Amino acid sequence: MAKAFLSGNDAFAEGVRLARPQVISIYPITPQTTVVERISEMVEDSSLKSELIHVESEHSALSCAIGASAMGARTFTATSSQGLLYMAECLQYASGGRFPIVMMNANRSTALPWNIYGDQRDSLSQLDCGWIQVYVEDAQESLDMALQGYHIAENPLVSTPVMVNLDGFVLTHTYETVEIPSQTDADRFLPPFQTENKMSLDNPKNLAFSVGPDNNMEFKYIQHKAMLDSRRVIEETDAKFAEIFGRSYGGLTQGYRIDDADYILITLGSITGLCREVVDELRERGEKVGLLKLRFIRPFPSDDLVAALESAKAIGVLEKDISFGYEGTVYTNVNSVIAKNGLCLETYNFIAGLGGRDISRENITAIFRHLQTGGQHVNFIGLGVTIDE
Amino acid sequence: MSKPYLRPYQKPQKLSDYPLGTASEAGYLVTKNSGWRNERPIITDECINCLQCYLYCPDGVIFKTEDGLDIDYDFCKGCGICEKICPKQAIKMEVE
Amino acid sequence: MSNKITAKTITDSEFFYGHKACAGCGGSLAVRIALKVLGEGAISVLPAGCMSAVGFNYPHLCFSNNSIISTFAGTASMLTGVEAGARAVGIKNFKAVGLAGDGGTADIGIQALSGAIDRNDDILYICYDNEAYMNTGIQKSGLTPFGAKTTTTPSGENIHGNLRPKKNLFEIVAAHDIPYAATASIGNLPDFINKIEKASKIKGTAYIHVVAPCPIGWGIPVNETIEIARKMMDCGLWYLAEYENGKFKLNKNPSDFSSIEDYLLAQGRFKHLEAADIEILALQRDTKWATIRKNWNNIQEEL
Numbered sequence: 001m002a003k004a005f006l007s008g009n010d011a012f013a014e015g016v017r018l019a020r021p022q023v024i025s026i027y028p029i030t031p032q033t034t035v036v037e038r039i040s041e042m043v044e045d046s047s048l049k050s051e052l053i054h055v056e057s058e059h060s061a062l063s064c065a066i067g068a069s070a071m072g073a074r075t076f077t078a079t080s081s082q083g084l085l086y087m088a089e090c091l092q093y094a095s096g097g098r099f100p101i102v103m104m105n106a107n108r109s110t111a112l113p114w115n116i117y118g119d120q121r122d123s124l125s126q127l128d129c130g131w132i133q134v135y136v137e138d139a140q141e142s143l144d145m146a147l148q149g150y151h152i153a154e155n156p157l158v159s160t161p162v163m164v165n166l167d168g169f170v171l172t173h174t175y176e177t178v179e180i181p182s183q184t185d186a187d188r189f190l191p192p193f194q195t196e197n198k199m200s201l202d203n204p205k206n207l208a209f210s211v212g213p214d215n216n217m218e219f220k221y222i223q224h225k226a227m228l229d230s231r232r233v234i235e236e237t238d239a240k241f242a243e244i245f246g247r248s249y250g251g252l253t254q255g256y257r258i259d260d261a262d263y264i265l266i267t268l269g270s271i272t273g274l275c276r277e278v279v280d281e282l283r284e285r286g287e288k289v290g291l292l293k294l295r296f297i298r299p300f301p302s303d304d305l306v307a308a309l310e311s312a313k314a315i316g317v318l319e320k321d322i323s324f325g326y327e328g329t330v331y332t333n334v335n336s337v338i339a340k341n342g343l344c345l346e347t348y349n350f351i352a353g354l355g356g357r358d359i360s361r362e363n364i365t366a367i368f369r370h371l372q373t374g375g376q377h378v379n380f381i382g383l384g385v386t387i388d389e
Numbered sequence: 390m391s392k393p394y395l396r397p398y399q400k401p402q403k404l405s406d407y408p409l410g411t412a413s414e415a416g417y418l419v420t421k422n423s424g425w426r427n428e429r430p431i432i433t434d435e436c437i438n439c440l441q442c443y444l445y446c447p448d449g450v451i452f453k454t455e456d457g458l459d460i461d462y463d464f465c466k467g468c469g470i471c472e473k474i475c476p477k478q479a480i481k482m483e484v485e
Numbered sequence: 486m487s488n489k490i491t492a493k494t495i496t497d498s499e500f501f502y503g504h505k506a507c508a509g510c511g512g513s514l515a516v517r518i519a520l521k522v523l524g525e526g527a528i529s530v531l532p533a534g535c536m537s538a539v540g541f542n543y544p545h546l547c548f549s550n551n552s553i554i555s556t557f558a559g560t561a562s563m564l565t566g567v568e569a570g571a572r573a574v575g576i577k578n579f580k581a582v583g584l585a586g587d588g589g590t591a592d593i594g595i596q597a598l599s600g601a602i603d604r605n606d607d608i609l610y611i612c613y614d615n616e617a618y619m620n621t622g623i624q625k626s627g628l629t630p631f632g633a634k635t636t637t638t639p640s641g642e643n644i645h646g647n648l649r650p651k652k653n654l655f656e657i658v659a660a661h662d663i664p665y666a667a668t669a670s671i672g673n674l675p676d677f678i679n680k681i682e683k684a685s686k687i688k689g690t691a692y693i694h695v696v697a698p699c700p701i702g703w704g705i706p707v708n709e710t711i712e713i714a715r716k717m718m719d720c721g722l723w724y725l726a727e728y729e730n731g732k733f734k735l736n737k738n739p740s741d742f743s744s745i746e747d748y749l750l751a752q753g754r755f756k757h758l759e760a761a762d763i764e765i766l767a768l769q770r771d772t773k774w775a776t777i778r779k780n781w782n783n784i785q786e787e788l
Contacts, residue, residue, distance in 0.1 A: 022573035023566060051569040055562060056600030063559035063597070067530065067566025070412075070553050073573040075566075089556055098410035159409060197410035199528060199551035199567075201576060204415035206546040207553040211411070214400070215543060219411070222404055392499035393549045416549030418503040425508060440492035444674055445711055447506065447514040449499040468508035469708030 008171040011139035013038035015146025018186035021076040023068035032106040058083035062090035069099035072198035081108035095130025100153035108168040117356020118168035119320035135268040167270040252301035261290030263371040314346040320353040352381035426467030435479035442471035504547040505539040509707030511697035515613040561601035583610040587628035602661040615699035640757040659728040664689040672714030704753015719743040733781040
């Protein structure tokens with residue numbers, strides 16, 4: 001184990017190195033770029049022995065990774081924003097084909113208007129593409145989830161690709177002290193990739209076939225079931241990780257001071273750190289507030305949410321997303337769990353940070369006030385102008 | 390000599406009957422193509438075994454035997470390319 | 486003595502069999518022959534298109550070698566991944582081969598193909614060219630020739646079918662300075678077989694562009710697939726050539742051409758052409774051959 005001062009992207013690259021992917025396809029896009037730069041350097045200095053493929057687009061990046069995975073190779077690629085959308089066809093291809101690829105996505109706004117800064121509309125627009133989606137909070141979790149990502153994806157019960165999301169710039173380009181596990185420990189945690197879902201000369205297969213109406217729904221049900229089953233695998237993976245590395249993230253969600261909390265804010269990604277500080281401040285004043293970080297949003301942590309929220313009076317969902325014409329997508333998902341389970345609490349949605357807009361300590365304090373006093377359900381936070389109707 | 394061949398197929402009864410992902414045994418045939426035909430090619434005694442029909446058949450249904458050539462009528466679609474390509478007019482198309 | 490693969494010596498095994506391609510399908514013949522030459526070590530990548538549609542319907546799977554369908558745009562990029570992945574897991578004696586149609590190659594797949602050639606990936610890419618999007622029902626592609634009627638280039642009083650000439654994909658590919666590229670036709674299988682054999686031994690990217698008529702799309706009887714492919718070469722609208730070591734080589738240099746009208750008017754898709762249209766095609770042909778004869782080295786004796 002060593003310590004280093006790394007950006008989120010650098011840390012993720014270290015995690016990738018420790019996971020020993022055999023084939024890596026790379027294509028640059030801001031703010032993902034430094035990940036593929038670090039990985040290229042690792043291949044150059046032989047600290048990572050991998051086939052490094054310079055593809056000519058994101059569509060090809062994922063198409064190439066699928067091809068390699070179909071030969072039984074562990075694969076990696078990374079993208080962001082427009083790139084994620086450009087590979088959208090391949091996203092569904094990878095998940096439908098059950099190829100356990102791990103991909104890093106640097107969360108970034110999508111055009112138009114053009115914007116290179118962070119929000120989560122890129123990945124949240126792809127919630128239905130069949131990938132496991134995890135959102136990490138800091139550089140350490142980035143590194144750790146590169147390793148955990150493969151462990152989850154490649155579990156035979158799961159065999160589903162994993163997208164690890166890092167907030168663009170705020171996380172990808174911010175430097176923190178990170179513990180880098182030893183290769184020995186990493187190998188102890190992550191066994192070599194084995195699958196029957198591959199081509200080999202001894203056992204020739206036809207892959208990525210068509211399935212007509214007579215069998216198609218069964219294939220889709222099996223895919224859905226694998227995603228549901230992954231919830232248990234995610235928890236087991238986190239437990240195994242804790243055993244070897246001494247760090248645990250709590251599985252699908254991570255609560256903070258929620259046990260007796262009346263007002264709980266739900267977050268995802270890097271904003272969680274600041275929210276935690278605000279919770280501490282308010283707690284010092286005797287306010288019963290708490291925080292629930294959604295780490296995974298597919299599979300959706302329904303049971304965790306019910307357990308965490310059932311005695312709360314009001315909850316808020318803070319997200320860097322808007323489903324135009326409705327509300328934040330995470331909020332919609334959370335409300336569905338609350339309705340299905342008959343929880344009696346008020347819910348509020350706080351749309352913030354679009355296109356990289358700063359989310360301040362004051363914004364978060366005001367959000368907790370809103371939970372306590374009530375008000376409008378769907379709120380845009382930090383708009384710099386008044387809304388003239 | 391090997392090629393994809395007809396196998397028994399029963400629609401899966403439980404989820405575990407399905408393969409993982411979209412990967413299944415290569416060359417696994419469950420239906421014939423013989424119903425597509427109106428005419429079937431017949432190789433007559435004029436055949437000089439020049440193998441042009443064997444080579445140019447899009448479906449690969451003409452195969453070599455010890456005495457010459459034979460046709461797998463399970464998969465012949467009756468296109469008649471073999472009749473056309475034969476330099477000796479040794480293949481006749483016969484109405485089914 | 487030549488060790489060329491012939492009808493006598495080619496493997497008896499069939500790798501693409503029992504498929505649901507239309508009777509007389511030229512594309513399926515190209516795929517069948519290519520796989521017979523490459524053998525059981527072939528790992529084929531086929532994009533969404535005719536050959537994947539007719540051969541890949543679970544549980545009926547018609548390739549006895551390892552095969553995978555790619556996205557429409559992703560033949561070459563998946564081929565790259567398959568090749569790298571196979572090497573990474575220690576597989577030896579394999580050949581990653583792409584088998585894509587004209588739309589999948591010259592239109593939606595050209596970017597990925599260009600990328601693969603640029604990287605000089607150790608793959609063989611075979612484009613079976615039937616000159617339109619046949620799987621979707623005969624729509625114009627970048628390789629549809631001038632004058633051809635398709636369902637998206639109808640022939641009327643004003644417009645006589647497709648207005649643009651066929652993209653010259655062979656030379657576009659060659660312009661990447663690819664190790665090996667060739668044109669071929671299912672009308673001449675011995676030549677196609679030799680080229681596949683040669684391409685399979687190339688270290689780096691190899692490309693073969695094989696014309697494979699589609700009876701339905703071209704409007705010919707199903708038993709005339711081979712004949713029409715031969716007429717196309719005989720009248721000079723297709724040529725057999727190679728690009729190797731930076732040089733073009735014409736394999737066959739006919740002293741004169743057969744009638745271009747005979748070739749065109751035998752097909753439903755060209756039936757509407759008027760003399761002036763045919764004149765344009767003849768002029769395009771003559772210009773092309775003049776350039777070829779002037780610039781390409783090592784023109785060989787007629788085979």
